[in-house]
Every structure is written in C-alpha cells, then in structure tokens.
Amino acid sequence: xxxxxxxxxxxxxxxxxxxxxxxxxxxxxxxxxxxxxxxxxxxxxxxxxxxxxxxxxxxxxxxxxxxxxxxxxxxxxxxxxxxxxxxxxxxxxxxxxxxxxxxxxxxxxxxxxxxxxxxxxxxxxxxxxxxxxxxxxxxxxxxxxxxxxxxxxxxxxxxxxxxxxxxxxxxxxxxxxxxxxxxxxxxxxxxxxxxxxxxxxxxxxxxxxxxxxxxxxxxxxxxxxxxxxxxxxxxxxxxxxxxxxxxxxxxxxxxxxxxxxxxxxxxxxxxxxxxxxxxxxxxxxxxxxxxxxxxxxxxxxxxxxxxxxxxxxxxxxxxxxxxxxxxxxxxxxxxxxxxxxxxxxxxxxxxxxxxxxxxxxxxxxxxxxxxxxxxxxxxxxxxxxxxxxxxxxxxxxxxxxxxxxxxxxxxxxxxxxxxxxxxxxxxxxxxxxxxxxxxxxxxxxxxxxxxxxxxxxxxxxxxxxxxxxxxxxxxxxxxxxxxxxxxxxxxxxxxxxxxxxxxxxxxxxxxxxxxxxxxxxxxxxxxxxxxxxxxxxxxxxxxxxxxxxxxxx
Numbered sequence: 031x032x033x034x035x036x037x038x039x040x041x042x043x044x045x046x047x048x049x050x051x052x053x054x055x056x057x058x059x060x061x062x063x064x065x066x067x068x069x070x071x072x073x074x075x076x077x078x079x080x081x082x083x084x085x086x087x088x089x090x091x092x093x094x095x096x097x098x099x100x101x102x103x104x105x106x107x108x109x110x111x112x113x114x115x116x117x118x119x120x121x122x123x124x125x126x127x128x129x130x131x132x133x134x135x136x137x138x139x140x141x142x143x144x145x146x147x148x149x150x151x152x153x154x155x156x157x158x159x160x161x162x163x164x165x166x167x168x169x170x171x172x173x174x175x176x177x178x179x180x181x182x183x184x185x186x187x188x189x190x191x192x193x194x195x196x197x198x199x200x201x202x203x204x205x206x207x208x209x210x211x212x213x214x215x216x217x218x219x220x221x222x223x224x225x226x227x228x229x230x231x232x233x234x235x236x237x238x239x240x241x242x243x244x245x246x247x248x249x250x251x252x253x254x255x256x257x258x259x260x261x262x263x264x265x266x267x268x269x270x271x272x273x274x275x276x277x278x279x280x281x282x283x284x285x286x287x288x289x290x291x292x293x294x295x296x297x298x299x300x301x302x303x304x305x306x307x308x309x310x311x312x313x314x315x316x317x318x319x320x321x322x323x324x325x326x327x328x329x330x331x332x333x334x335x336x337x338x339x340x341x342x343x344x345x346x347x348x349x350x351x352x353x354x355x356x357x358x359x360x361x362x363x364x365x366x367x368x369x370x371x372x373x374x375x376x377x378x379x380x381x382x383x384x385x386x387x388x389x390x391x392x393x394x395x396x397x398x399x400x401x402x403x404x405x406x407x408x409x410x411x412x413x414x415x416x417x418x419x420x421x422x423x424x425x426x427x428x429x430x431x432x433x434x435x436x437x438x439x440x441x442x443x444x445x446x447x448x449x450x451x452x453x454x455x456x457x458x459x460x461x462x463x464x465x466x467x468x469x470x471x472x473x474x475x476x477x478x479x480x481x482x483x484x485x486x487x488x489x490x491x492x493x494x495x496x497x498x499x500x501x502x503x504x505x506x507x508x509x510x511x512x513x514x515x516x517x518x519x520x521x522x523x524x525x526x527x528x529x530x531x532x533x534x535x536x537x538x539x540x541x542x543x544x545x546x547x548x549x550x551x552x553x554x555x556x557x558x559x560x561x562x563x564x565x566x567x568x569x570x571x572x573x574x575x576x577x578x579x580x581x582x583x
Contacts (some may be wrong), residue, residue: 042146045446045447046149054122056461059163060472061117061475062469063474063555068087072097074104076104082255085097091268095208096209099121117376127173128169128173128174140377146377154453156457157369159457160457166363167208171204175346179220185237211353214350218346218349219341222341222344222401260274260279314396325536344371344375346371380446387442389441389445403452404426407456411423414467414562430451431581436451471548471561473572477499477527478501481505482505489508490510492511494529495509499527526577527575527576533545535581541579541581551572552572
C-alpha cells in the first residue's frame, strides 16, 4: 500500500464531520412529492389514530410497502410532532448507523486506513445524500443491510452468540422494510466469500439455519399485521380485486411479481439501466468503483484469492446489481442499499494504489470530476436563480477555495479531500439552496400553509389531490367527488383545494366558484430544463387553487 495512514486523524475526522453535516442538510428542505409525502402521510395517519396494524391512504387500505419505516416514523411523530424533521430524522439515524457499520465491517478484514477511506466514500455519493433529503425506505435499508452482514460475519469469525441474534433482528427489520429480496444483499456476499475462500462447508453449519428461524420469528409482527388487514378480510378491494392475501403479496407479488412483471405493480426493465445509473448515482466515486470491481473480477479469473481479503462486499454488491438489472421494475435509488459495500471496494482499490504514477492518474481523474461538479453547481445557480443566489454563490466559492487550498498534490489524503470537498460543494448547494426553492412549487404544501393561517373549518380536495397538502394541513380533510360536493354545498359554502382545470369544470357543472388563492405547481422530483431555467419556468407551471364553492341558484 502506498501510504499507511492519512496525513493525520485530524483530517479524517474533519472530513467525516463535513460528510455528516452534508447529509444533515437534507433535513432542511420540505418533504418531496410524490413518494416521500405519501409515506409521511401514511405514518401521520398511524400516529394520529394509534392504529399500528393497518396501513391506510385516504381512508382506503394500502398494500405496497411493509410496516417497519412507518412504525418508526409514527413513533418519531409522537416524540417530535408531525413535521418534516420528524419524518426525516429517524431515517437519517439509520443511514448514520450504516456509515458506522461500514467502518466496523471493513475493520474486521482490512487495515484501519481502508476502513477510514470507506467511511469517507459512503458519506458522499450523490444518491445517498439525496436519499437523506427525499426519504423513502433506502436510508433504513442502508443501515440494516450492512449491519446484518457485519453481525453475521462476526459470527463467522467466532464472535459471541449475541451477534447471531442481532444479525437476525436487523435482517427481520430489513424484511419488514422492503420484503424478502433483502436476503440477497445480506446473504449473497457471505456465500460467495465462503465458496471462493474454500470454506463452503460453512453453508452446512446449523447456526445459519438458526439465524433464518430467528429472522422469521422477528418478522412475525409484519405477517400478523398483513394477515389481520387483508387475509382476514377477503371482501376488501385491493388492486381492483377481492380476495387479496397480504401475506402472499409480502412473500411473492411484491418481489417476484415485480421481478417477472406478473404482479399488480409492473414496470419495464432495461438490463443496462443500473450500469449507466451508477455513473451518476455514485458520483464522485463511480469511476473508482468500476475500476475496483473490474480488478476484483480479474483476480477471481486469475485465481488470486489471496490478494482479496474478503468477497462479501463484491458478492453483495454484484448480486444485488444483477438482480435489479434483470428485474422488470427498476428505479435509480434501488442500489443505495449496497453502497456501503461499494464504498469498501472503492476504498480498498484506492489504498492499494502502489505507484506514484497510478496515484497521479487517479488524482487527475478525481480532480476532473470535482471540477465538473463545481461547474455544474455554477451552471444550476445561473440557470435557476434561487432566492438566496448571493449566499449560494458565496457557498460555492468558499468551498472551492478551501478545498483547493487545503488538499493539494497527488497523495491519498489530497485525493480524498478534493473529492469530499467537491461533494460538499455541489450537494450542499442542492440541499441548502436549490431544492428548498424548487419545493416551493409543490402547490399542495403551499396551499396547506395558506389554510393553516385561516380560521376556517374542514377543507376538501377534489380531483387528484396532493399528499403534501394532506401532510402539511393542520385540520380535517375531506376527499370529494361530484355527488358529495352537491350534498355538502347544499348546506353551506365549501372550501376546496384543486387544480385550475378542475375548478373550471366545476364552474361548467353549475357551481359558483370563488378563487381564494392560487399556487404554482410542478412535479419537482422530475425537473425539466424548462423548469430549471428561470426564463422559461413560468411556461411549465400548472396553477392550483383554494376555491370556495356554492351551488348556483
């Protein structure tokens, strides 16, 4: 290895602190629609009703994701109140546990320097930083998956029996977060390690079957809830049909149904999707990751197993990559859960660079990537023109100058410092300046804030509605259709949140429409160039409104 340790532990801890603060900036922006606001609203209903068994959306049974994140979020609401921070904070803690487990797992096999570098890498890929802003299930799984593997590997190394119990418990929590497929990233790496290291008899050890039994035991709360909500009530209409089994959906349709595209939720898979998705999702470390994976695969072909300390990281990361690549249902954030393993592979590759020539080459490569991230931040600043543009410019300049001044040369610490600095520059700009301004175009959130300052009674929604509106609204909410509106407005005027198009249709259908407030809407989770450009933004905004309805005489 080229260097035994970073310049000093001070620099390591400083960069770790910067990485944690960077991800903590994701707690600042509001909750993003659609998925984040949907999950936040489900947990809000759970916290308000005290019903921790049934997952409900707008008064109807919801069968898609398991319960664990909703349980945790509902408890957070009980502690901190129902707000954006309470929704995001527990996920942030699970992600942070994943960072710690990444370091601890790497220390079981590698020198301290590899564990330190792995920790810095896992703190700064784009999609992990984004997942602490647009919170879904992935921050939870990031901690649960690597945590499970760590404890099971400790068992393999002869650790205390408590690690078997903890590994099974974390695995069960992962199952209750995403479903049975999480057994692939947890188990595939261990199996590949045993096979390639000539320890395949480990598969026959009774302790692993005990681990499976304990995992199933710890998963029983999820199975009980699904059975009570759906299997006991075959008359419920779910996915447009009756007789739907929640237990079957958990074990089959939610996983294999999506994989084979035979379940109620379908997609259109592309085998090369994650190959190019990783290039930007794992930035600024993606080129190093591809080089690391290629080197490890080459060593397997050459049967140089003595040069690879462990195959768990490669097995978990590669098996999950292949599973999702072959699946018919794909989303960019799916691979986040194995980023800790990718970080370890990347760190081992970086630390193992033996020649000054190789260090210089990768120093130039990472510097080039860092420059691209800085240019992208400036481009977005000029294009979007956020409200705090001056402060955003100051952030970019200060971060760039500090990074260049503190981390010069072609040493390992300099490469790490410049790469982390580039991440802080761009992703900090996104979380602190760009995303908060973009999210102001979530019309439902702005309409809820408007109504929260009004002294009025229940509010209705007509049409598609908005989960952000439901989450941020601090009063009862009624979902109306044409018939319920006729009945309600016959007694008194009714306040409604709806799109301008729906408001016009209500006017044509004989209602008297008084527009109280108008809000601009854009699907911010899928930004277009026209939306990002301050000169063309107005042309792609859709108006939503708070209206007061009366029946015309």
